[in-house]
Amino acid sequence: MAVAVQNRDGISAPQQNQSVGWALASLSLATLLSSLGTSIASVGLPSLMQTFGASFRAVQWVVLAYLLAITTLIVSAGRLADMFGRRPLLLGGIALFTSASVLCGVAPTLWLLIAARTVHGFGAALMMALTLAFVAETVSKERTGSAMGLLGAMSAIGTTLGPSLGGLLIAGPGWRAIFLVNVPLGLLTFALAWRALPARSKTAQAAQGKFDAIGTVLLALTLAAYALAMTLGRGHFGALNIGLLAATALGIGLFAVAQKRVKNPLVQLARFRDPQLSASLAMSLIVATVMMATLVVAPFYLSQGLGLDAAMVGVVLSTGPLVSTLSALLAGRLSDRFGTNRMTVAGLTSLAAGTFLLSLALTRLGIVSYVVPITVTCFGYALFQTSNNAAVMSGVGAGERGVISGLLNLSRNLGLITGASLMGAIFAVASAAAQRGIGQEILTSVAAARGMQVTFQTATALVLVALILALLSARAAARIEPSVS
Template sequence: MISAPQQKESAGWALASLSLATLLSSLGTSIASVGLPSLMQTFGASFQAVQWVVLAYLLAITTLIVSAGRLADMFGRRPLLLGGIALFTAASVLCGLSPTLWLLIAARAVQGLGAALMMALTLAFVAETVSKDRTGSAMGLLGAMSAIGTTLGPSLGGLLIAGLGWRAIFLVNVPLGLLTFALAWRALPARGNGGQAARGKFDATGTALLALTLGAYAMAMTLGRGSFGALNIGLLTAAGIGVILFAIAQARVKTPLVQLASFRDLQLGASLVMSLIVATVMMATLAVAPFYLSRGLGLDAAMVGLVLSTGPLVSTLSALLAGRLADRFGAHRMMVAGLLSLAMGTFLLSLAMTKLGIASYVVPITVACFGYALFQTSNNAAVMGGVGAGERGVVSGLLNLSRNLGLITGASLMGAIFAVASGQGAADTAILSPAAAAQGMQTTFEAATGMVLAALVLAVLSTRFASRIPSTLASQ
């Protein structure tokens, strides 16, 4: 019989492997962006062409993450997570050795598939590796690792490109991937193959429809850099039709990819919507803040980068504290507290008081990112803590999907609001006056504050019903 100290040590190693997997997937997202100028020069390609190095990775994750979770529920989370780590690592080798741009883009799509498996399954594994009273702390650690990967990517990528060339930004994942695989192989529990879901058939039709639908939506939101044309409208229409066809297909099969009845659970539905809203709002700090800092405050490029790092740094440091707060005071209460802090931060950002200088951004973003970390950790803990074993993979995938869709939506929506409010082309910072940049910042974050308040209403309602209505998923 395994003693309590041995169980605790085993859980610690398992959590370490999940943390490294989270770091890998987030690093893969952020590190490639800094290499785009080098790729343009190396392959003699346009920006529109090399941006697919980033988009291919994000689209693969977005379109496949729910299917990855369902496969894990059916065939076992451990082999699928190990397969995802191995696939990500092998694809990193192919990325680093690619002789042409299009082979690099294809390898990035494969790398995105590996990342989708890792992102979908790290959250799902938490319930099997730590006790329920430590779920919040575990979610906080994973959130911190995700933030570290996002923060570390640009700076690490810049150093690697300067010293070793662009191929190094992909090959650096190889030793880290091998370490993660070895640790996961040793530490992750073999139990938990999904229960009832494991005996069903994989919903190939639903998977294809969902992938096509999400792909159409993601491309509608990313092509054109925020300017909607006929192609964007056509893709968005196709995505809407795809949602209807997907719902019909799910209602007709015995073992659907997504149990539509699950969305009758108020807590799950509200959590997914809140996650999408919050991610949309947070994307504004990346899509809009650089214009305010450079044109509104007149900062140079180096100082803009330094100030922008404040948000990810606060999120990283706050995530661990957020996990402890969620364990001590309850995930639902801390979810509401996080949204209150986020709303306060976005409201202060909407004031955009340029006369205060850098403090007009740093102070509000600190408040906002603390709230974001608290919400994200508590929301994940609340959802995953009430999910049955046979649904953990797909629900984890849905949580990650809602966040990714929010980021994609935010890049387009918040950029469009800023462009309209500033009265000029947001992409052309050379003609953006300080006053116009401040006006755009104010309007964008006024809209963001309204969105956060809507999420706060959902959080309060779901918290009130949490003690009255048992989770649909938990009873399955």
């Protein structure tokens, strides 16, 4: 007679696998919600302009407030979870996100909507910081890559689904529905998380010292200054942007001093002496900067360079997120089988090849000149993102998973913000230079192609820098492993 194998807690293997499955389902839904919260709101901006009689510069804060809230809180959220337990913080984040969705959906004025979106972002920051941290707690080290791949796929699905779902909801019930749709999803996520997530996520640090409030405020203000410097002015730097960057530099210095003086700092600065962690965070920032170029620049290339209409531009642009979604699960399995360091290098190699092909901007090939390169690019991105996340989180102790997860998400967010400004500015300068003397206000095909070329030449150079970091990190890891064994 077969006897069910039990672990030391008295739980049989099938029961344990089922519990892990439900836990991953709740983490996947939390990831989906946070990414959907970004992408679905963007499509509603024209409706918000009409409803509230506001300018684009005013309604864009519906998106910016959400992103700024995530950026400023995400590291602090991870640290709080390390101190007081990840499960209650994640449940609180889901509840906050769901409640804010209701507030957004019933907001009577634009500024109340923006305030509600800020709270929305705080809830999303808690979810984003803690989903990665929970993976290392719920699955074995051998399955970390597959779990990271699943979360990556859900993030890509949220990004892909947002514009199409948002368009359908705006055409039907109206703009309020793009926020209210999160409510039933949030309730389902909360119920699953309450049922499945392990309660033993409280770490030994809970009783050690106080929360670093001064460091938290300094970091939040510094990150907010940088994010505003990169987003205000839409790529045209003026005195305000320079002043905000100066404030950012000052904030970094003050934060570093504060972290050295407190007993329980928000971020252990000594962790950045770990070359592998520092390299992983730097690579994440670089890759996010590069990937943002595909969102900022590609629409201009497709519409003006290739002459596609708006509907066709939307269809072609969906190629990238679709490839990322389909590749993420495969990337997780490859990472588990061949190792995170090898797959990180392989992902960056594919990413470099894809951005190089995009830099050729062969308009004579039509849609193929974009679809083939973006497929190579997004497969490389999925492979890199999954492997890099797995490498970082599998090597972190239980007491630091929250804050390291927050730093990993922060590096990605800062990359997206930097990419939106930097890559957009490079495209604008290059295309304007190519069009100089033509005397047309509408971007010509030649100018759009030239802007595409210069932008992705820059992107390729950045990816090669990340690839060098990955090779150096892999070599250092290879030297450490024999000495440990």
